[in-house]
Amino acid sequence: MGNVRLLLQWFLGLAMVVIILGAFLWARPAASFVGQSSRIVFFHVPQAWVAFLAFLVAAIHSGLYLKHRRIENDEAAAGAARLGIVFCVLATVTGSIFAKVMWNSYWNWDPRETSIVLLLLVYGAYLGLRGAIEEPERKATLSAAYALAAFVTVPFLMFAVPRLYSSLHPDTVINARGKVEMSTDIRVVFFSSTAAFTALFFWLFSLDRKVSRIVREASLRHEQELAA
Amino acid sequence: MSAVSPVSRPGLFTSSLAVLQKDLRSEWRTRIAVSALLLFAFAVLILVGYAVGPANISKEDRPVVHSVLLWIVIFFSAMTGLSRVFVHEEESGTAAALRLSAPSAAVYLGKLLANLALLTLVLVFVVPLFLALMSFSVACWPLFLLILLLGSVGLAAASTFTAAIVSKAAAKGAMFPVLAIPLLLPPLVAAVAGTRIAATESEISAGLDILQLLLAYDGVVTTATFLLFDAVFRE
Secondary structure (H helix, E strand, O other): OOHHHHHHHHHHHHHHHHHHHHHHHHHOOOOOOOOOOHHHHHOOOOHHHHHHHHHHHHHHHHHHHHHOOOOHHHHHHHHHHHHHHHHHHHHHHHHHHHHHHHOOOOOOOOHHHHHHHHHHHHHHHHHHHHHHOOOOHHHHHHHHHHOOOOOOHOOOOHHHHHHHOOOOOOOOOOOOOOOOOOHHHHHHHHHHHHHHHHHHHHHHHHHHHHOOOOOHHHHHHHHHHHOO | OOOOOOOOOOHHHHHHHHHHHHHHHHHHOOOOHHHHHHHHHHHHHHHHHEEEEEEEEOOOHHHHOOOOOOOHHHHHHHHHOOOOHHHHHEEEEEEEEEEEHOOOHHHHHHHHHHHHHHHHHHHHHHHHHHHHHHHOOOOOOHHHHHHHOOOHHHHHHHHHHHHHHOOOOHHHHHHHHHHHHHHHHHHHHHHHHHHHHHHHOOOOHHHHHHHHHHHHHHHHHHHHHHHHHHHHHHH
16 A cells, blocks of 8 residues: 555656646647746646635535534545645736736736635635634534535635626636637646646645644543543 | 423524514613614714715716725624624523524524614615715616615625624634635625616616626525534534
């Protein structure tokens, strides 16, 4: 088992190197973009995708916690949120740099910029709430309930508002015409990068869960030693 | 056993109304939430009216600026008073008694109605004053009133749920807006856009998309928070 993990980690590291080389050397810049700016799609979009995926994982574990009341699910939700906020910041910053190159302004409240800021606010509020409650079970229940409530409101800004207002943002991968419009080289690099970022997230996530388990077991042992 | 007469439990509707009645009565005795909300709203209205007023901005900018300011006044007034429904129960130690005497569904509906009543009072006070102070003219009254109604239902539902959470956390006063803003950003953005349309377009059909969005939000958030409330309240 350990060998397979190690092999997968090496494979992921190698894949990331190949993807970075492919993104800058092999894929040609897309025609309708300023200069080389279209290359950011290989990093920005997977980061934004992982930011949402992490929130989905946090919401699923929050729901599982409320159902089974297992503290592991709470730790998993918190871990996913901690990773999610990192990817969310990365997606915001890379998007902002792209906006400067493409539209000559770091920030112009495009609907998609607004929605990523909302996700950032949700992550911040969720982690802030966790910081404001001492007792572990109460922290787990209240933050799980909040994560689920936020989970149903986020889609309103994510999907509804960008459709109400016109957006400068390039079409999302699944666009209104329902098909992927990319040349083959861009498509290959883009989808492998998305897969690699997803794998990176789950690897970091499994490390986080391992750390949480060790911390929990250590504090339990500490309590037992104090009691003895 | 048979000597004990069966206690008939009141239905959900009856017990919700009982919770609402209790809240309104205790609010009437102190009037703390009402006076906090109204004084805050009044202070902000004066500030906004004095600094921005009707004359300081050009005619074409007015619908945008005024609709944003109106919702800022409503939103921040709500943030000063709507957390009291649960924070007060925890602070005065009556939350346990409430848990024993009513099912959590009834508590949630009762508190939601109490907050809606409070918010309606704020709207009745703020909106006419705002219209007068800013000489804000509404082109489509049905749309304007529907946006206010749907916006405040969403505001009340999300705030009531958030209030239940913060009443059990540390730094309640600071946490309430922090937790409420992410939940309330979508309806506020929509309500501001809808109010601007109501100020410029005379046909209600111009704001149909916004009304649909607000209605969907209200339905989804009220249902989700209603279902999640039990876990929060019994914690």
